[in-house]
Every structure is written in C-alpha cells, then in structure tokens.
Amino acid sequence: MTLVSIPANPVPENATAGTIKTPDGAELRFARWAPPTGRKGTVCVFTGRSEMIEKYFETVRDLRDRGFAVAIIDWRGQGHSSRRLRDSRKGYVRSFSDYELDVETFITEVVLPDCPPPYFALAHSMGGTVLLRLAHSGKRWFDRVVLSAPMIDLPGKRTSLPARLLLRAMRVAGQGGRYVPGGNDEISGLAPFVNNPLTSDPVRYARNAAILEEDPTLGIASPTVAWADAAFSAMATFRGMTYPSQIRQPILMLAASSDTVVSTAAIEEFAYHLRAGSHLVIAGAKHEILQEQDRYRSQFWAAFDAFVPGTPLFG
Numbered sequence: 428m429t430l431v432s433i434p435a436n437p438v439p440e441n442a443t444a445g446t447i448k449t450p451d452g453a454e455l456r457f458a459r460w461a462p463p464t465g466r467k468g469t470v471c472v473f474t475g476r477s478e479m480i481e482k483y484f485e486t487v488r489d490l491r492d493r494g495f496a497v498a499i500i501d502w503r504g505q506g507h508s509s510r511r512l513r514d515s516r517k518g519y520v521r522s523f524s525d526y527e528l529d530v531e532t533f534i535t536e537v538v539l540p541d542c543p544p545p546y547f548a549l550a551h552s553m554g555g556t557v558l559l560r561l562a563h564s565g566k567r568w569f570d571r572v573v574l575s576a577p578m579i580d581l582p583g584k585r586t587s588l589p590a591r592l593l594l595r596a597m598r599v600a601g602q603g604g605r606y607v608p609g610g611n612d613e614i615s616g617l618a619p620f621v622n623n624p625l626t627s628d629p630v631r632y633a634r635n636a637a638i639l640e641e642d643p644t645l646g647i648a649s650p651t652v653a654w655a656d657a658a659f660s661a662m663a664t665f666r667g668m669t670y671p672s673q674i675r676q677p678i679l680m681l682a683a684s685s686d687t688v689v690s691t692a693a694i695e696e697f698a699y700h701l702r703a704g705s706h707l708v709i710a711g712a713k714h715e716i717l718q719e720q721d722r723y724r725s726q727f728w729a730a731f732d733a734f735v736p737g738t739p740l741f742g
Contacts, residue, residue, distance in 0.1 A: 428456050428507065431481050431642045435634045439487045444480075447536040449528050454509040456480065457537050459498040460491060467494035468736060469542040471569070473530070474499070475552030475578075475715075476654075477518060477615040479506035479645045481638045485631075486549075486717050489728065496542050500533045502526055502553075504654075505647050512604055516612050518650040519604065523661040526557045527564075534568050547735050551575040551717065552689060555680075556661050562676035571735050572678045575716050575727070576686055578658070579665050580693035591663075594656045603653030610649025614639055617646070624687045625715045627723075635718065665693075671700035678704040679734045681727055683712035683719075705734075 428446050432438045444458040458480050462469075470490050472483055480499050487497045501508040503526070504519050512519050520526065538546060548569040550558045555577025562572065584590065597605070606612070616625075616639055620632050639646045650658070664670060678701055682694040691708060698706035707730050709716060712723040719727075 430458060431638060431645065433637055433641050435637055436481060436484050439484055439491065443541075447532055449503070449532045451525070451528060453503040453511075453525070453529065455503060455529055455533065456501045456507040457499065457533060459537060459542060460487060460496060462494055462496040462543060463491050465494055466543045467496075468545040468547060468570075469496040469498055469538065470547045470549050470735075471533070471538060471542075472497060472499040473548065473550035473554030473558060474502065474506075475554055476650065477505055477647050478551070479638070481645065482635050482718070490549075493732070495547075498533070498538050498542050500529065500537075503529055506645055512651075514604075514612075515644070516614065516646070516648040517604065517606065518647045518654050520654050520657050522657050523557060523560060526553075527561055530557060530561060531566075538568070545570045545736065548572040549575070549731075550577070552578050552714070553658070555579075556658070559665070559674070559678075560661065562674045562678070563670065565675075567676065569676070572676055573731055573734060574678060574680045576683055576689055576691075576714050577680060577694060578662065578689045579697045580662050580690040582687060582690045582692075591656075591659045594652055594659065597652045598656045603651060603656070605652050606649045607652055607655045610651075612648045614643060614646035614648055624713060626713050626718045626720075627685075627711075628718065628720045631718045665697060668700070671697050671704075672702055674701060675703060679730060680704065680706040681716055681730060682706060682708045683714055683716055683723075684708050684710045685712060686714045688714040 428444050430438045430444050490497045546569050555574035620629050680698045682691045709726050712719050716727050
C-alpha cells in the first residue's frame, strides 16, 4: 500500500505503510514512522471526516521534529481504506462503534507491536468524537489525548430534534445510503478557497486540494443519511451532564473561535466538566487548526508541548 506524494506534499522519510483488516472485514490503510532519535514515545493521529493520511504529512513532520514516532490510519470509508457502498464517493458508516473497532484494530495490529511507548493521541473533529467515546468506555491506551476541534455538537440548528428525526425516518425507510438532504457527489476539499469554512490559509488549502487532484480516489463527497444519523446518535450521548465527568483520561481540547463546522461553545462546556481535562480557544482560527496559518498553528503546538508528554495526572 503506497502513500501519495506530490512536490508540495512529499511523504516524510522512513515511512512504513500497509493495510490491516478489522474483525468485521474492513480493510484499513495505515502508515507509521519511527522516532528520529531516542524513544520519546508514539503519537497516534486520528483524522476528521473525509480526510486522509496524506493531509497530515506536515503534522507528521512536526511530531517527528519533537522526537515522537507517529502512527496514523485512514478510517473505514475514506482515504484508501475500504468503502462499503458501490458509490465510493459517499461518506458512509453504520455506527460510530465501527470507528471504535478501527481504533482497537489499529492499536492491536500496528501500535502495540511496532511503535515505542508511551502512547499519546492527537485527534481532529470526528476523530475526537471517537476518542472521547473510547475514553468514556474505559479504554486507556494513551497517557494523554489532544483533541483539535472535536465534534461534540454542531452549531446552529443542524442537530435540532426535527433534523435528527428526519434522518432517522429516512434511514428506517431504507434510505441510509442516500446523500443527506442538500448533499451532493462533489469531493470535499476541492471547492474554491473563498469563503471555505476550514482554514484561512490559502497555501495549505491549495496543497490539500492538490493531493485530491493527484488522486481523487482519496476523497469522499457529502455524508450519507446513515453517516449523519450515526453522528447525531454519537453526539447525543455527550449531552448527558455526567458524561464528561465520567472520563478519567487526561485530555486537552483545542477549539477555534471562528469554527462554523462544529460548536466551539459545546467544546468549552464539555471541557469544563472533565475531571482531568483542560481547553484552549484559539482566537481567529477556523475549524482545521492544524491546516491553519502559522500564527494559529503555533498556539496549537505551544499548548501541545505543554501537555505532552507532561507529568502523569493519574495513578
């Protein structure tokens, strides 16, 4: 299994790439990099919806510059992992528990046997949703977890009861494989830069688009009804007042003040109730903090460096 390299985004040196298979038959692409020097540990990177390993090459370099080994996967249904639907552009999952199985398989088959401890996690958006659910269930593979704009809730009325009921009704009626109302088959990340909700950095936005132009099979389009229904179900569990306080995992949440993709207010509220957590809102940043301008990324990395590896917060 190869990684896609372009002049603006070459593969970081000494990469090992391959595939693993989950117990339910999904084939996942992974990549890993040994630490450049010493044994500082491994950071496992978990991407957001519609993203792929190649989009995080810069992040891989940033982490290796800090002395970490890095391991990353493509979630089922995106990147070069297997797709469930005949139309491979459709973003589909049955349940977010499927993503949790992806993580468990990745940890068992790649991280534990081939990557040096201690282990840390860095997850973005949807990846943050999955990591929070695993932390709540008691999974403790990671000493510390850093979440970039985690998908706790969506802003506005997109997760209103009528919207959730509509999606559930469509799914029950056998329309789970259809695009969500208003969705289409245009690959995410190829729209013009102007007014995009992801980043204010035109260079990084163009770089990420160039990856998809080089290999369109890496991308996916709008989510399906099934994916959105599964996402709403996952986010609904976060609304319980006691949910955050039941998580023992040390977590740092980084939110973006100009985020229109996920709710920054929901991130702040959730983080406030964590027993071993903290958060920072980066003023001016859009949703994809790690794809943002350097002035925003530098704040992210300063917070990361202060938190990881850090001293243990638990026994």
